[in-house]
Amino acid sequence: MGKIKGFILNRKQYDKIRKMDHCQMTMWAESVYKSGYKDGKETAEADSxxxxxxxxxxxxxxxxxxxxxxxxxxxxxxxxxxxxx
Structure with missing residues (x-):
């Protein structure tokens, strides 16, 4: 298994996310999903x-x-x- 990257949400990021509108939040969530998918795919390919x-x-x-x-x-x-x- 590859190294698991941790996600730490600091106060500055939290405040930024809290102030997002619907469109910004959607784009942020999509970027988090794509990043996780990419990391998971790379790990699966390396460990298969x-x-x-x-x-x-x-x-x-x-x-x-x-x-x-x-x-x-x-x-x-x-x-x-x-x-x-």
Missing amino acids: LTIDQVRECLLTLKGFGEKRVSSICDELQRKMSHTSD
């Missing part, structure tokens, strides 16, 4: 398993041969590339 790691793990299991592991990994790869588009 690779197909080679999955292959190694499956090959250690009894009953899984090279052919079956290859077909599983091919299907996982196809699904992962399909959902990332």
